[in-house]
Amino acid sequence: MKIGFIGLGVMGAPMAGHLADAGHEIVTVLNRSPLPMDLKASAVASPAEVARLSEIVITMLPDTPDVERVLIGRNGVLEGISAGKLVIDMSSISPIATAEFAAKFREAGAGCLDAPVSGGEVGAKAASLTIMVGGPAAEFERALPILEKLGKNITLIGENNGAGQTCKIANQIIVALNIEAVAEALVFASKAGCDPAKVRTALMGGFASSRVLEVHGERMIARTFAPGFRIRLHQKDLNLALESARALGVSLPSTAIAQQLMNACSARADGADADHSSLVRALEVLSDHELSKKKE
Template sequence: MANIGFIGLGIMGKPMAEHLIRGGHTLFLLTRSGVSEDLVALGGIVCTTPQEVAQQAEIIITMLPDTPDVEKVLFGNNSIAAGLTDSSEVRKVIIDMSTISPLATQQFAIKINELGHDYVDAPVSGGDIGAQNAALTIMVGADEAVFSKVKSILELMGKQVTLIGGNGAGQVCKIANQIIVALTIEAVGEALLFVSKAGVDPEKVRQALMGGFAASRVLEVHGERMINRRFDPGFRIELQQKDLDIVLASASALGISLPNAATTHELYNACVAHGGAKWDNSAIVKMLEKLANHEIYKRTE
């Protein structure tokens, strides 16, 4: 059993840390808003700085909102890097499970390697439900040897844990996921809106299409939400918007033109302008509805 640090105990991080404790590990915990009683009751140990976490644990997991947050925890004041320097005789592993820039990730990994430690990027998909059920999909960027060392720990939190490639590859895979999910939601929105404004029952169409090439998890799950007008998350608009920020900034840096990701990002901006930051990401259809001056509704009862 290992000493594991866990920084960032939000809606995702808290259940993930809990699975690790229940898996028999000793957890060193830190989060901005204070560690919850539950985790302490289970045996979690509260720390006061990233530096302290990095001194105590041999594996340090971060689960934070965005790139600058990870950078600060890794290299800011009283940082993980400071803690690693204090304990330079042991080769420790940093696992960043946040969704952040793949280009920044590669730079972070190089710096951590230069300090004599290992880096793993391991962003997840599956949302808070996946985190609670230890059913996350985890996309890993790491050296194979390092991956072998931490695989069993990741498997306490996720069902599908895949090594995609070296450092950054986990984040690249997550970007691909976010492009496809956002654009497929937008596509399903265009299609169901067309159907409804043409006077046809969108639910019958959705069911008919599930048998052919239009079939997707998004048509199944998000399509149903659009038709039944249930826009409570799920995955929030503001997070989808932030992830598309990362997508487009990375595409700009790599010299790639992503026309539909760009257009779709603008529609998420519009959602936020209408107070939709906390809506489910399927609510992008509301912006298409505004333009068409028509709201999707079911014909069948």
């Protein structure tokens, strides 16, 4: 089928590539960046034109304002959508805004799912993403063959639009607090005179073992902060968590601390686009100790 795919960034490009490899015809939007060399796709002038030409439209964009502009802005997807088509937003954005966008598409007779993902660039390239979906079960079943080309763990969280985004926020809370915990532990052990690499190896064999300790603990020690997932994007997700928590009357004290540490990292000249494992830098400043430095 013809699939519109808007948002060919670090994750979107390989995701669209998997759909093209599966035999689907990909339609996207012309922008300032050229199409990836290895992506078989045709480009048109606007999101509205993408919607006119496609049976299903997928968006993979950075933040709520980007999705709003592409979906319901001038020359947006809504202007080109027609009854019977399906919109799948795989961005990580506000659950409240998601429900509002979906209502507009339903008024036009189109289906709408929110399907944010976890797994980062590695998962996008390997088609092993975890996909958290919100929306009617019938629309989920229709989308499932497409989603199965992009991920392995695909779950319908709830039949209300916004359920997928709520689950993604929960995911980002857990990941952020795990990163903070690993960073605190390694800075503590290092300043006490232990080799953080050996501490990490020992902890990987016990109950403290985690994927974050394995991957991001190694990044912290090796100082390899080239982005897999940019800290500014995780910072955005924690902002969404705290905004939603205020609306729900939920207390998220540790999430607020993690967000402030990310704010401190983002204030650095090279901070906002570094990997989210670079949260350790804020703790190093507070402790006056860098992991790479041995205790005198």
